[in-house]
Amino acid sequence: MPLDALRPSPLVEQAVERLRAQITGGHWPVGTKLPGETTLAKELGVGRSTVREALRALAGAGLVRARQGAGVFVVAAEPAEEWSARLRRAAVTDVYEVRAAVEVHAARLAARRRTGEDVAALRAALAGRRAAAASGDAAFVDADIAFHAAVVAAAHNPVLTDLFTQFVPALREGLVDLLSLTGLRARDRNPGDAAHEALVAAVADGDADTAAQVLGRELEDPFAAGGRE
Missing domain, CATH: 1.20.120.530 (GntR ligand-binding domain-like)
Structure with missing residues (x-):
């Protein structure tokens, strides 16, 4: 499903929630490579720095992992328990x-x-x-x-x-x-x-x-x- 542009408010938090929903909802299964920062930024209607921070938060939750030179991949369908x-x-x-x-x-x-x-x-x-x-x-x-x-x-x-x-x-x-x-x-x-x-x-x-x-x-x-x- 397409990503809708975000409303003004804490943009990083919104980006995290929108991307998390795509992962936990199965749109991006484990092993999937996420679209690039430029593509995600365009779909979400935010800057690349916002996308970068959101991906960092998702990595901290154990949902995604960056692979040097390859991109960012989904590594779990549910966030790790704090x-x-x-x-x-x-x-x-x-x-x-x-x-x-x-x-x-x-x-x-x-x-x-x-x-x-x-x-x-x-x-x-x-x-x-x-x-x-x-x-x-x-x-x-x-x-x-x-x-x-x-x-x-x-x-x-x-x-x-x-x-x-x-x-x-x-x-x-x-x-x-x-x-x-x-x-x-x-x-x-x-x-x-x-x-x-x-x-x-x-x-x-x-x-x-x-x-x-x-x-x-x-x-x-x-x-x-x-x-x-």
Whole structure:
């Protein structure tokens, strides 16, 4: 079916949606080479730069791929699921397993790379976690996550920091639910305090192996860790 000219408004977004509809609707099946930028621009009534940006967005969604010297080809009929959406529907156990891999390595790096400011931030986060023990489960989980975020930040690796940030919404929801279901904090308002203190000490001392071991024990099993957190 022919492409109609676009109406004035965010043109790139309109171009993306129109081209996406052609792909997901089967007009351009997987393996098809898309028309050239000049042809698409003429059919859509936009400039080539708009088409180029739209194709870049479609490539980011996993629908098309440029082949050097050959053109742009359809490689999938449906867009790839966004990482944030996948995390939202993931089981807390799955999130915890990946979180453990990220955080244990971050703890090891933090012990090697920490600065005086990082150590001060960790001690402040530990104090904040202890203060939150008098609050409800949600506030305590927020303080606990803030502590772990401080550990990751001390690793000085922006990719690890971004990964941890992506986990936070799903992680927070899962931990709040877990504490509510288990009633753990009815017995101990500040579970895991000694382990968190030991982690701060290991990072401050530059003891990478101990930092990784302490955090690894905390995160090895989401339900046990939830019981200690």
